[in-house]
Amino acid sequence: MSNRTKRYFLPESEIPTHWYNIQADMINKPLLPRNPSTKEEMKPEDLYPIFAKELCHQEFDQTNRWIEIPEEVREMYKYYRSTPLVRAYGLEKALGTTAHIYFKNESVSPMGSHKLNSAIPQAYYCKKEGVTNVTTETGAGQWGASLAYAAKLFGLEAAVYQVKISYEQKPYRRSIMQTYGAQVTPSPSMSTRAGKEILTATPNHQGSLGTAISEAVELATTTPNCKYTLGSVLSHVTLHQTVIGLEAEKQMELAGEYPDVVIACFGGGSNFGGISFPFLRHNILDGKTTRFIAAEPASCPKLTKGEFRYDFGDEAGYTPLLPMYTLGHKFTPANIHAGGLRYHGAGVIVSQLLKDSLIEAVDVDQIEAFDAGTLFARAEGIIPAPESCHAIAAAIREAEKCKETGEEKVILFNLSGHGLIDMTAYDSYFAGNLVNYSYEPEKKD
């Protein structure tokens, strides 16, 4: 038997003590959010009605490179961190590639994805400032489930608006949220003004992350001691996710390698930023030349086909205007799209980094994504989340290039979650019901 190592772990004592704030090291800082009515640049205080105060300050922090992880949060991280860094020997063999492929396995969290990394600190900061209720939106249910659990850990009540089509098609995620005691409402609903307006205009609206965000924000701003939380897109969410890359950095050291390419799927950017930013800091500060690739679905291609401009984060236009790559806040991806990652915009940090060519983006058709996910499952044993399949597809593209050139590049990708509750999407793929949908920009008149 060979003594090669398959998985690299860190002891609990080496769980990061600080999150990495890349804003401090960016030469071109992200532009600031603007107030939708006055168009003025916003300050942390302007977001106090919506988010916990500490999170508002983290959102705008462009100076502190390291932000301490509270002891209570680190205690909760111990329930599933460190997550393993895995050498994908099985996938390398299946591809016959000379590349060395590693993945960070975030699917081992109790919720099956990376989202808990931010749900825990968000619930903690809310509790610490006397908040009693938290609200949010969820699409596939990964974020809602994570928030529901984190809220329970800190004794908060959680109300989750779930995109209606997911509420109907993914009943187990709803049951998971209910298991942790959350109240779950399909969106758009008649329980908010935003929901009523949407349903009046479009009675059979299937819901989108945009409609659900509008409803959750409205609930938070009209209910005392209630704060809104968000599982992606915002800079403080990505900040919390840097535990992924900080651990991976130490684990790659244990493996005696350093990544030439870092890849993650891209919805709003939190798992991509989470694994990338700690390595990107060495490009910025130490002259490393690692490439960073965000893999987005071809049916929702804001990074590869969107425009960089100020846009709303939600469909109804309640949120601040954010400077980002966007397909327009009214954009809803085709229902035929089964792979998640349906959000119309991108986080402001990754948007600025892409504009400055410090990172790259590729789009992946859903059939290629599920081909890659199935190959990965057969080679490595883990059934990936449909979202994660996009990262695997992009990693396979890079590994195939190495096969042609014979290079032994080190490829690291983030396995953002497992797909065990997403088997209806795999069923559609196996039944041949998935088609590739190409994005058409909406006509402007």
Ligand SMILES: *Cc1c(COP(=O)(O)O)cnc(C)c1O
């Ligand atoms: C939410 C989610 C994503 C996309 O969100 P990001 O903020 O872009 O990371 C990707 N993978 C899984 C498993 C998710 O639950």
